Amino acid sequence: MARGETIGAAKLRQHVRQCLRCQAEMSRERRIQRELHSLKNEIPIPDGLNDQILESIETIDRRPIIVRRQRSKVAGFCALGVALVLGLGSRPVRRLTARAS
Numbered sequence: 001m002a003r004g005e006t007i008g009a010a011k012l013r014q015h016v017r018q019c020l021r022c023q024a025e026m027s028r029e030r031r032i033q034r035e036l037h038s039l040k041n042e043i044p045i046p047d048g049l050n051d052q053i054l055e056s057i058e059t060i061d062r063r064p065i066i067v068r069r070q071r072s073k074v075a076g077f078c079a080l081g082v083a084l085v086l087g088l089g090s091r092p093v094r095r096l097t098a099r100a101s
């Protein structure tokens with residue numbers, strides 16, 4: 001795995017610790033994974049096939065895909081946050097300067 005991805009993941013975790021939207025998204029993802037794991041135990045699968053499928057799933061590194069997906073979401077949320085801050089912050093400033101002149 002590329003070094004940049006590991007650094008990106010650390011940054012992502014740091015962001016998620018402070019971001020409620022991302023925390024909600026992460027917990028949703030974790031819940032889905034839990035549900036999938038419980039389904040795995042409920043559905044009868046012929047011997048051998050079970051191991052074969054689980055083996056193939058566990059050998060796939062899904063992290064880059066998740067990180068990429070989360071990154072685009074994070075970028076979207078943060079752009080929205082910046083837009084809100086700028087939008088809310090610029091209005092009173094303009095009013096103040098208009099009053100001052």
Ligand SMILES: [Zn+2]
Nearest residue numbers: 019022074077
């Ligand atoms: Zn976020």
